[in-house]
Amino acid sequence: LDTLHERRFVIFLEPPSMDERIVNQHALFSLMSGSSLLMNHWLEDHPELFYRIIIPASLKWEIRDKLDQANITERVLFPGLDGLSSWLKRQYSPKELSQE
Structure with missing residues (x-):
């Protein structure tokens, strides 16, 4: 030591x-x-x-979809209202708005 x-x-x-x-x-x-x-x-x-690892922007939605299928989402990673509200915003917003 x-x-x-x-x-x-x-x-x-x-x-x-x-x-x-x-x-x-x-x-x-x-x-x-x-x-x-x-x-x-x-x-x-x-x-x-x-x-x-640099992920091309063109693959972002495909990767997000795969993560969703594996239940790796904002509401799982961030339990509580913050995670739930982030997940709801992404789920129910047009892709242009939620591509932050």
């Missing part, structure tokens, strides 16, 4: 399932070795540890 303070690092932790929101979101917290460190700087130093 004495050598850890010399190197910048990130630790990812899965919290205990204390409430429905944490369970539904499959929450994961990240902790960095220093309070002044920024995640994007750490990631720039370690490009081999991640990759970025």
Whole structure:
């Protein structure tokens, strides 16, 4: 442990399932070795540890549909009125309005 303070690092932790929101979101917290460190700087130093997926806008509605079929929706990820109202807005708005 004495050598850890010399190197910048990130630790990812899965919290205990204390409430429905944490369970539904499959929450994961990240902790960095220093309070002044920024995640994007750490990631720039370690490009081999991640990759970025860019989803074309033309596929957005197909992907949203697949997520809906898998019951991965706003009302599941964000239990309560916030999630329900976001889901209702997306479900009952014209696609142009809800493509935010």
